[in-house]
Amino acid sequence: xxxxxxxxxxxxxxxxxxxxxxxxxxxxxxxxxxxxxxxxxxxxxxxxxxxxxxxxxxxxxxxxxxxxxxxxxxxxxxxxxxxxxxxxxxxxxxxxxxxxxxxxxxxxxxxxxxxxxxxxxxxxxxxxxxxxxxxxxxxxxxxxxxxxxxxxxxxxxxxxxxxxxxxxxxxxxxxxxxxxxxxxxxxxxxxxxxxxxxxxxxxxx
Amino acid sequence: xxxxxxxxxxxxxxxxxxxxxxxxxxxxxxxxxxxxxxxxxxxxxxxxxxxxxxxxxxxxxxxxxxxxxxxxxxxxxxxxxxxxxxxxxxxxxxxxxxxxxxxxxxxxxxxxxxxxxxxxxxxxxxxxxxxxxxxxxxxxxxxxxxxxxxxxxxxxxxxxxxxxxxxxxxxxxxxxxxxxxxxxxxxxxxxxxxxxxxxxxxxxxxxxxxxxxxxxxxxxxxxxxxxxxxxxxxxxxxxxxxxxxxxxxxxxxxxxxxxxxxxxxxxxxxxxxxxxxxxxxxxxxxxxxxxxxxxxxxx
Ligand code: SF4
Ligand code: SF4
Numbered sequence: 001x002x003x004x005x006x007x008x009x010x011x012x013x014x015x016x017x018x019x020x021x022x023x024x025x026x027x028x029x030x031x032x033x034x035x036x037x038x039x040x041x042x043x044x045x046x047x048x049x050x051x052x053x054x055x056x057x058x059x060x061x062x063x064x065x066x067x068x069x070x071x072x073x074x075x076x077x078x079x080x081x082x083x084x085x086x087x088x089x090x091x092x093x094x095x096x097x098x099x100x101x102x103x104x105x106x107x108x109x110x111x112x113x114x115x116x117x118x119x120x121x122x123x124x125x126x127x128x129x130x131x132x133x134x135x136x137x138x139x140x141x142x143x144x145x146x147x148x149x150x151x152x153x154x155x156x157x158x159x160x161x162x163x164x165x166x167x168x169x170x171x172x173x174x175x176x177x178x179x180x181x182x183x184x185x186x187x188x189x190x191x192x193x194x195x196x197x198x199x200x201x202x203x204x205x
Numbered sequence: 206x207x208x209x210x211x212x213x214x215x216x217x218x219x220x221x222x223x224x225x226x227x228x229x230x231x232x233x234x235x236x237x238x239x240x241x242x243x244x245x246x247x248x249x250x251x252x253x254x255x256x257x258x259x260x261x262x263x264x265x266x267x268x269x270x271x272x273x274x275x276x277x278x279x280x281x282x283x284x285x286x287x288x289x290x291x292x293x294x295x296x297x298x299x300x301x302x303x304x305x306x307x308x309x310x311x312x313x314x315x316x317x318x319x320x321x322x323x324x325x326x327x328x329x330x331x332x333x334x335x336x337x338x339x340x341x342x343x344x345x346x347x348x349x350x351x352x353x354x355x356x357x358x359x360x361x362x363x364x365x366x367x368x369x370x371x372x373x374x375x376x377x378x379x380x381x382x383x384x385x386x387x388x389x390x391x392x393x394x395x396x397x398x399x400x401x402x403x404x405x406x407x408x409x410x411x412x413x414x415x416x417x418x419x420x421x422x423x424x425x426x427x428x429x430x431x432x433x434x435x436x437x438x439x440x441x442x443x444x445x446x447x448x449x450x451x452x453x454x455x456x457x458x459x460x461x462x463x464x465x466x467x468x469x470x471x472x473x474x475x476x477x478x479x480x481x482x483x484x485x486x487x488x489x490x491x492x493x494x495x496x497x498x499x500x501x502x503x504x
Contacts, residue, residue: 024262024263043405043406043408043422044408044411044415044418044422047415047418075411075415075418077366077406077408077409077410077411077419078255078256078366078367078409078410079366079367079370079406079409080366080367080369080370080371081366081370081406083370083371084370084371084373084379085379093255093371097255097258098258098263100258100259101258101259101261101262101263104259104260105262109259114414114415115256115259115410115411115414115415116259117414118256118410118413118414119256119257119258119259119260119410119414120259120260122253122254122256122257122260122410123253123257123259123260123261124260126217126250126251126253126257126269127260130248130250130251131217131220131250131251132217132251159454160451160452160454160455163451163492167227167489167490167491167492179217179220179223181248181249181250182248183248183321185321186320186321186322186323187250187272187321189320189321190268190272190317190318190320190321190323191265191268191269191317192320193268193316193317193319193320194262194264194265194267194268194313194314194317195262195264195265197264197313197316197317198262198263198264198265
């Protein structure tokens, strides 16, 4: 590092550096020119406390807690509107996913964020057997907020479930077995190794 | 024309008794007519869609898609990988691009795959079925097989998000793609001109976790189809299909609407137009019956 870059490095706030080091596609954040196109593109825009443009500004302003504890990134529907429209070609969708993942990993993402819970259920479901079991996922989803609310949701969703069973697009039998791959052992080994490699890359801040 | 072969990645929703099982039925019928042979990737796994990120992280997610690609390279060498699900296609294609773009990620992904004795090169094209239809066949060739033109049906082409962005179909714009409308026309039906919500988001996976917010989006998608005089909506994506079709009762009770808008796949339309019957076209899988299409299929 030249003397000059060393000076610059010292003046860059450490949260931006942290994001660049530890968040998927985080090295792109500095490229944002604050035009606001992404923020105008989010389908659930009104529900975001801080739309993407603001998140990028907050990262540069060093607002670590406000960013990582925000529920905003969890409102991303992965519609990819922002990506195709951003004049600077930032992979915004992936940065939002990356920030959500990082906050989740650090244990500071909002606890009761429904998409956080769903995403976790989904991953647990798929990583166990290699394929998603929609029925078990659905049932786990209904009950993710506890028994009482689960029963309420299940009753509300029952007509839908019956429609899906009638049209053979859902099977109650799936609960007792259902879909999976043959080489689950191999898949688990792959995922374990991938996690290890990724964990080893994480830098301390 | 000679038989065309592809390395097929069916995806979770296509499985027996899963939400998109009827999609698979119609795809099989359509491929039968077009003489397409789909060689399923042996022991394929879930791609983690766009919701695996929270628990998954980047490398485990890439490893999931890379495992499928590795198996495909091993068993279906020399063929393009084809997916029917938008999310499967997107995840796999994104993985390919990232692996080819970054030596690091390629190396790390292969380290992970080695734990199961696999290796990936990312040397096969990753394509959506719609790309195959348009690029490897073309509208004229697709039109030649039509036995029962879908006359008198007006259809809103709902392209949605992930078949359209970030990759999309070559030569089509992100904001106003026309290929679904052209396919509808090719099958003898009438497309809704300027269907306003053609590329709007249905909420995707958030239809599960944020049902009210997503249903507000879905409501607009259906409303715009009615505004355009549509008899039904057609889509290339199993997530869009499910979200837009199955929550209409709940939307009706919340918004006091009277929606009863059928939502079918492009492959459903094509199967019927190609002369396949009700069941072969996957029409028994519709929660809301597309009456005009059923009538043609039963003729
Ligand atoms: S569209 Fe791109 S450049 Fe504009 S604010 Fe969003 S991320 Fe920044
Ligand atoms: S992909 Fe996510 S961040 Fe981008 S516009 Fe869609 S919802 Fe917003």
